[in-house]
Amino acid sequence: MAAPAVVFVSPAPLPRSSPTAEHRRATLRGLDSCRSMPELRQYHSQLIRLGLSEDNDAVGRLIKFLALHPSGDLPYALHLLGLLPRPDPFVFNTLLGALPSPAESLLVYSDMLLRSVAPNSFTFPSLLKPIFAGRDIDAGRQVHAHVLKLGFHPDVFSQNNLIRFYLSCGLTVDARRVFDTMSSTDVVSWTTMISGLSKLGSVDEARELFDRMPERNSVSWNAMIAGYVQCGRFKNAFELFARMRTEGIELNKFVAASMLAACSGMGALEQGEWIHGHIERMGIELDPKLGTTIIDMYFKCGCLDKAFKVFRGLSCRGLSSWNCMIGGLAMHGLGKEAVKMFDEMMKEGVIPDDITLLNVLSACAHAGLISEGRHYFYYMVHEFRIEPKMEHFGCMVDLLGRAGLLDEAKQVIQEMPMDADAGVLGALLGACKIHGNVDLGEQIGRRVIELDPLNSGRYVLLANLFSSAGRWDDAAEVRRLMNDRGVNKEPGCSMIEMGGVVSEFIAGGKSHPQAREIYVMVDEMLERIKAEGYAPDTSGVLHDIDEEEKENPLYYHSEKLAIAFGLLNTRSGDTIRITKNLRVCRDCHAASKLVSKVFDREIIVRDRNRFHHFRGGECSCRDYW
Template sequence: MAAQVVLQPSPPSLGPRKTHHHHRLGTFHALESCSTMSELKQFHSQIIRLGLSSDNDAIGRVLKFCAISEFGDLNYALQLFDRIPQPDAFIYNTIIRGQLQTQSTRTCILLYTQMLCRSVLPNKFTFPSVIRACCIEDSIEEGKQVHAHVLKLGFWKDEFSQNNLIHMYVNSYCLDDARRVFDKMPRRDVISWTTLISGYSRWGLVDDACKVFEMMPERNSISWNAMIAAYVQSSRFQEAFSLFNQMRAEKVELDKFAAASMLAACTGLGALEQGEWIHRHVEKSGIELDTKLATTIIDMYCKCGCLEKAYEVFSGLSHQGLSSWNCMIGGLAMHGQGEAALKLFKEMENEKVAPDDITLVNVLNACAHAGLVQEGRHYFDHVTKTYEIEPKMEHFGCMVDLLGRAGLLDEARKLIDEMPMSPDAGVLGALLGACKIHGNIDLGEQVGKRVIELEPQNSGRYILLANLYASVGRWDDVANVRTLMNDRGVNKAPGCSMIELDGVVSEFIAGGRSHPRAKEIYLKVDEMLQCIRSAGYVPDTDGVLHDIDEEEKENPLYYHSEKLAIAYGLLNTSPGATIRISKNLRVCRDCHHASKLISKVFDREIVVRDRSRFHHFRGGECSCKDYW
């Protein structure tokens, strides 16, 4: 009898599976070090050979590299995504992030909708990208629906989602909704606080931003900078300085963002000493001097009246970007150094740096402030044609200003008539100013009425037209303009001048007596004016709008804000020291004449920054050569 062989089931083979597992891990590990798409495609082919093309874990890793890495290829990722039979939340999150990085925000929202339709449950990593897409797309209604999903699925505790919701709501001016999200957060991080602070300040609610800032349990440099930036953006420079001093007292480290904000505040106030201190601190502390910060420093020196330092910083840059070229050219233009500005522009062209809209504005302003009419015509034509820059409203405004200042009113009016767009108040205002300078009453009256209708709340437009009427004694028309201002509730901005001494900025209002040393300052003004009378000073009363006696007209002129600031400077600086002043309005002819004589009699350089340019008074002369 033959022996019966009983076949026992063989034990499971561990070899192939173990090898398969090793291959899988090895492929994944190699994928982590992948740095090019060609390498990625090799690993992708290995995954297919291993039979893992439907494995979401494996394919998700390939997709992540393609969709969101700097070496990836989103189109390859999209083709791969379309072939995945059952994508999970990770895969959807990855492809949504990839689309968000390319600003395909509408696609992000559609992918999220598709995800829900395929019953793929979102997780906490889904919502930040989708909410951000709704924010960029300004799709507030879709954003509110996503917000409902966040609450329904229990992610109301997730800080990332909540912070993005706050950002979305403030971006769409839904500040009450943003505040509700903020108030209901169980835990807030610094991003929560600063997003709300920045949101309030963006819409001009700086006091609300300040209240939130005061509530913060702990503040870091980011939150301090957010609040300082809020004040600076609202031109509340004194409050920015106060907060900055508080920040320094609390030993908070000054970073490049706070430095940039405070340099902008120094620029706004003309606070050169404070600006120099911040610049020195940036150099000593090793703060990265990127293009933006370098340009802010150059701008501060230019607008605080220190061109030499501005050019020193500009020349010392290892790389001069377009913004730094623009800033330096604009600074030279503002100081009336038109030829130097044009020379620098030629250097910029030689360096093969292509100009933009801002460059053209600065070049034309340089020509306008220096009376370089022929050059202005040339560069307007040269830049627009050579660099294919379509002239915009501001460029036509510069040309009208250039031609108008030079007395070429007919050419300026012809240019306005031939513009491809309707002139705005800026363009017409430039022509109105030229009519005032050159005494063209008929044209000035026509233009002045149009400008007032375009900007009914701009007090400067009314004042310019009233000055035009006053210059020829049309007092009834002056009174009518004043009545129109009153009826519309338009108030004339008072003249205001600022001077920085020992790091402290003092502000003077025309005729104001709120300064603690007002009595002493007014006595100094009287002494100052008495001294320059002997040098030929006669008050220029043409700009005073009231039909009154000459003696009465003189009195308001004596106490214009820059005269008060100059007197304060003379009282508090050593002989020979430069006096630097910033003014919110254009310097009047009387103050301009007086400042020239003060610089001569008291042997001082007086640098005045008015609303549109700088005046350097020295030895009885002004850098503008009386052309402003």
């Protein structure tokens, strides 16, 4: 259906008699509802005929439209400002906040001072707006100097904006100095500091301020919770959320979004379901952003059916919602379903972006869809003119490498318009390990280590490649290099939620209250799956030691402990959901398949790369991972 025509109503013709107060009011009311430049020019001409071309109120309304409306005209606004004989601060403030660059805003501010117009409490926040956008530190310091010089240092509004500016530039010392020297602060001052420090990674300093706050609102709570979520400290986020609820603070959509992200990070489905239910019970608006966060939570907690239900129930599905669905399906190894979702999106007329194509390529890589991956890589460049980024090339290298097409994967790297980073080369190194190509793996592995010298996984992968080929001296050399550089192997950690409580396990750990029962269950579990043909896969163990010695550490990997805990606390037919910080090893993968069959459980494991759904002795990845 054709869009309705836009009808513009011209201003009423000017009466021939002298303008009255009513005529003036009618013209100004009409100007406030102006919708286009042609209409504004008509009102401007009428103001001139009414003798209001030098009136600050009337011209200020013109300038407000010209400066702030999407179809406005800044040069026109600056011209009108120049014609005003006695402009007031309001006119200048309106323009200052709309100018595109710090240099232009400082020029207008200088003109303001030259024309003896005194700034007010709104001037410096307006002036800082383009300076904040441009991250111009020198300009910001000049404004700060004028705040002090002109006596606005007691003004909380101006000071809060200075704090925000300094934090946006990463200048925490300057921001803290402004905050600490303020004669009075408000909840915005504290919250701005907490939010800014958290975004810069100083989350402990932010918490120290949060605990000292004389008054908190929901924005303050969300700033601190979001800070913990952003730096991956999900347990702290849950603890603070529990305290917030104890203090009777209402859960709004912003806190809900932050906590849903925490649930996604920890795989805490029960908590996520409670928050989703609370959103529905309280009638909180499910806008596309919040809806997408809920979808993401369900995907990352391994609950695909609920993710689909929320997606289908959204009244408005934006690009981010489609991207979340395609990425979620890719994460679960459902490549064909992800491609189908992409086709559905295209039929809906939604234009994809680089994230959409990255998710599609990732889906193809996880599912081994070689021809489809090649097609969509060509498609993004030639159909949508989307230039591939490093991540897109990484997906193609991963796709081809997993399939054993190592020469073609290497060619992709050689033809990239930029130098490959450690992520792209690491994908090829992983493929060399899978397919036993030691020569190429050694060449790529040493490059990866030099590019990413603090990542323990790079050393371990290369050392394991050497170990699998019996090159023990080379494996030991890589281990020595890792030790000499002070790089420690990241410990494996698996999390499982039971009864709303998240338990963490590390390999060989015994701190859990049920540790004794868990280890007994691990032994029983391994004995029963050995009867089904389980034999420990020791190929990933680094050193050249006896097979019997290799087996023992494998028995108590973190995911085996988490599975044993899950078996103790579930019944036949239940689902056990586990989140692991590292990639699942081949031995645990083989064991999990048999445990799902012998103990009649569905075991859903989310590792660093993807999801594995173990059911009836099989895995959703079909051993292609």
